[in-house]
Amino acid sequence: MTDVFADLVGQDEAVVTLRRAAASAAALLRAGAPVAARVGVPADGYDDLDALAEQFDDPGDPSGPGASGSGESACDPGASGDPGGAAAAEAAPGAGMTHAWIFTGPPGSGRSVAARAFAAALQCVHGTGCGRCPGCHTTLAGTHADVRLVVPEGLSISVGEMRALVLRAASTPSGGRWQIVIIEDADRLTEAAGNALLKAIEEPPPRTVFLLCAPSTHPDDVSVTIRSRCRVVPLRQPPAGAVAEVLVRRDGVAPDVAQWAAAAAQGHVGRARRLARDPEARQRREAVLAVPRRLTGVGAAFDAASALIEAAEAEAAVSVAEADEAERAALQTALGAGGTGRGAAGAMRGAAGQLKDLERRQKSRATRAQRDALDRALVDLAGFYRDALTMALRAPVAPVHTDTATTAAAGAQKWDAEGSLRRLEAVLECRAAIEANVKPRIAVEAMMLSLWRG
Numbered sequence: 001m002t003d004v005f006a007d008l009v010g011q012d013e014a015v016v017t018l019r020r021a022a023a024s025a026a027a028l029l030r031a032g033a034p035v036a037a038r039v040g041v042p043a044d045g046y047d048d049l050d051a052l053a054e055q056f057d058d059p060g061d062p063s064g065p066g067a068s069g070s071g072e073s074a075c076d077p078g079a080s081g082d083p084g085g086a087a088a089a090e091a092a093p094g095a096g097m098t099h100a101w102i103f104t105g106p107p108g109s110g111r112s113v114a115a116r117a118f119a120a121a122l123q124c125v126h127g128t129g130c131g132r133c134p135g136c137h138t139t140l141a142g143t144h145a146d147v148r149l150v151v152p153e154g155l156s157i158s159v160g161e162m163r164a165l166v167l168r169a170a171s172t173p174s175g176g177r178w179q180i181v182i183i184e185d186a187d188r189l190t191e192a193a194g195n196a197l198l199k200a201i202e203e204p205p206p207r208t209v210f211l212l213c214a215p216s217t218h219p220d221d222v223s224v225t226i227r228s229r230c231r232v233v234p235l236r237q238p239p240a241g242a243v244a245e246v247l248v249r250r251d252g253v254a255p256d257v258a259q260w261a262a263a264a265a266q267g268h269v270g271r272a273r274r275l276a277r278d279p280e281a282r283q284r285r286e287a288v289l290a291v292p293r294r295l296t297g298v299g300a301a302f303d304a305a306s307a308l309i310e311a312a313e314a315e316a317a318v319s320v321a322e323a324d325e326a327e328r329a330a331l332q333t334a335l336g337a338g339g340t341g342r343g344a345a346g347a348m349r350g351a352a353g354q355l356k357d358l359e360r361r362q363k364s365r366a367t368r369a370q371r372d373a374l375d376r377a378l379v380d381l382a383g384f385y386r387d388a389l390t391m392a393l394r395a396p397v398a399p400v401h402t403d404t405a406t407t408a409a410a411g412a413q414k415w416d417a418e419g420s421l422r423r424l425e426a427v428l429e430c431r432a433a434i435e436a437n438v439k440p441r442i443a444v445e446a447m448m449l450s451l452w453r454g
């Protein structure tokens with residue numbers, strides 16, 4: 001039961017799709033086995049994963065076998081004497097494998113968990129994602145030679161990064177299975193980087209699979225052209241019960257703590273785990289939830305804004321400090337810091353450029369970390385006003401924050417539904433403003449004033 005999909009909480013439908021695709025992919029590999037040995041031979045129709053896959057499932061057209069509208073498929077699905085296609089179709093009738101996927105869902109729903117699990121299932125020597133073989137293990141551990149993971153550390157993924165990645169992804173898989181590129185936060189691709197990726201997806205190397213993660217398939221997140229080339233796996237916000245269950249089973253959290261953390265994290269699995277296990281995360285949350293009680297005047301509102309911003313900065317600083325230091329040390333070693341003699345001066349001139357480049361990337365990552373920390377705080381705060389609203393409306397739903405339920409009830413009485421809704425909207429507007437690059441301090445100050453005035 002503990003295969004690679006076990007940690008995909010509350011996503012039964014997606015897991016069924018991915019299992020079927022993995023089985024289908026394994027069948028493709030078996031069917032294409034003789035072809036794989038002919039390294040260097042130009043790809044014909046049967047070499048091409050896409051063409052093979054189209055024989056039994058075209059992602060762009062749900063009408064099924066033989067419905068390929070691309071017109072460029074080199075293989076004829078109806079051709080007799082096609083042992084490869086026949087075997088694949090027989091092994092996975094109606095199930096589809098394709099070379100580009102998008103995992104969508106709200107933050108914490110497990111987009112990247114799903115992508116990694118699927119990658120492991122594709123690299124699994126049994127083709128199932130058993131969770132025990134070297135293919136599964138190395139993929140999940142992030143050390144598989146044919147799996148590249150792009151985690152944008154800054155605010156966006158650059159075109160340079162993407163080009164290098166696409167180039168490497170085109171090589172023959174060393175393990176004989178698939179070259180897999182996982183792009184977390186594909187919504188943070190720059191336009192140029194998106195175009196570089198699109199090119200690769202439009203003309204995929206035969207054994208390369210792209211797994212993209214994004215909040216949604218809205219054009220703001222993923223370009224329409226990329227979207228049209230990918231199959232979408234929608235993930236939903238996992239129910240609190242399922243999140244609590246996995247905290248108990250996998251992380252050994254006490255059931256009552258798990259229940260509380262799952263509810264407080266509002267379906268965000270990673271956040272629930274942090275709340276359950278990290279006392280500092282709990283303290284930060286408590287400080288945020290104390291904000292509504294402290295808003296007693298204009299001065300207090302500005303103080304609360306400062307406190308929230310500074311807490312996010314401090315949290316972010318801690319989270320990136322270790323990586324920053326390790327990178328600086330590694331770069332200095334690589335550059336042979338302190339070297340003298342011939343060539344050292346020239347090397348140092350190059351080094352200055354590289355150091356500057358590293359600092360720029362680290363600054364971008366720090367900004368991202370601050371925004372992420374601030375956003376987590378705003379989600380907690382929104383949960384509080386949502387509780388006040390549902391209480392004012394006497395809606396029969398459980399509160400998000402059980403530990404501040406009495407404060408929310410008092411707020412509901414004081415503000416009524418309308419006032420609670422206005423405050424909830426102020427928090428959501430603040431999130432949207434920061435996402436749209438409004439300076440966080442300005443957005444948070446405006447929000448605090450709205451929360452105070454109502």
Ligand SMILES: [Zn+2]
Pocket residue numbers: 123124125126127128129130131132133134135136137
């Ligand atoms: Zn395995």
